[in-house]
Amino acid sequence: MKKGYQIFLTMLLFLLVLSGCAAKEESKEPVKEKQPAPEENVELTISAAASLQDALNEITTNFNKDHSNVKINYNFGASGALQQQISQGAPVDLFFSAAEDKFDKLVTDGVIEEKNGKDLVRNELVLVVPKDSAKGIKTFEDIPKADKLSIGTPESVPAGAYGKEVMEKLNLWSSAEGKIVYAKDVRQVLTYVETGNVDAGMVYKTDALTSDKVEIAATADENLHTPIVYPVGIIKASSHPKQAVIFYQYLQSDEAMKVFEKYGFKGM
Numbered sequence: 001m002k003k004g005y006q007i008f009l010t011m012l013l014f015l016l017v018l019s020g021c022a023a024k025e026e027s028k029e030p031v032k033e034k035q036p037a038p039e040e041n042v043e044l045t046i047s048a049a050a051s052l053q054d055a056l057n058e059i060t061t062n063f064n065k066d067h068s069n070v071k072i073n074y075n076f077g078a079s080g081a082l083q084q085q086i087s088q089g090a091p092v093d094l095f096f097s098a099a100e101d102k103f104d105k106l107v108t109d110g111v112i113e114e115k116n117g118k119d120l121v122r123n124e125l126v127l128v129v130p131k132d133s134a135k136g137i138k139t140f141e142d143i144p145k146a147d148k149l150s151i152g153t154p155e156s157v158p159a160g161a162y163g164k165e166v167m168e169k170l171n172l173w174s175s176a177e178g179k180i181v182y183a184k185d186v187r188q189v190l191t192y193v194e195t196g197n198v199d200a201g202m203v204y205k206t207d208a209l210t211s212d213k214v215e216i217a218a219t220a221d222e223n224l225h226t227p228i229v230y231p232v233g234i235i236k237a238s239s240h241p242k243q244a245v246i247f248y249q250y251l252q253s254d255e256a257m258k259v260f261e262k263y264g265f266k267g268m
Helices: 002-026 048-063 080-088 102-110 140-146 158-169 173-179 186-194 243-252 255-262
Strands: 044-047 070-077 095-096 112-122 125-130 149-154 180-183 201-205 214-217 227-235
Touching: 002 044, 002 070, 002 140, 002 186, 044 048, 044 080, 048 186, 048 243, 070 080, 080 095, 080 102, 095 180, 095 243, 102 227, 112 243, 112 255, 125 158, 125 180, 125 186, 140 158, 140 173, 149 186, 158 173, 173 180, 180 186, 180 214, 186 201, 186 214, 201 255, 227 243
Parallel strands: 044 070, 044 095, 149 180, 149 201
Antiparallel strands: 095 227, 112 227, 125 201, 125 214
């Protein structure tokens, strides 16, 4: 009995040592770190003034270098038309307007929270003529020399409203009104001038700088029109608020501002 008991203890001790070694070996195995879940692929819809098109396309390319999971779809157009679309429930994540009054309407209506909006850049209004123009239009006071003049529809296109203000201040509106060709946005005004369909047009400086087919005849004095300010904000009903905030903040970054300035915009 004694001998059998000793054998039992020896075997038990052997098994304990063996299991201890196995546990030690297991402990040497590296602990696998939990991999972060891949970022969700989302699409943001941004309604933006047509005059922002070139700058925003470049800014988006830069943004996607670090945020490849966020696809940004733009709806470019006249700020007034875009504001009405949003008011009527169009699915939009951010609104980038070329006029404060259109933006403020959405804030007043509760579509954009005031804390989630910011005046971001400024622009200038210029009078442009075709590169080969022989009309002698060099200043705003020369507008009567034009047989046809194009501006954006003042009720929906901020640049058109600013242009009307300038002509009213210079007492030119009543004489020019009959020769005006209205356009749906500033890019259409620019096209009319480039193709020679009109003798002159009023666009933003940033638009004029994109074309080698027009010349800037004059820049409007700032005291002749309402300040040209571009506010941007997050739509409260955004389907992707997290990503909307990320892009909204990126638009305010030094990297983005350098691109805006490259295309002729000014900081606030």
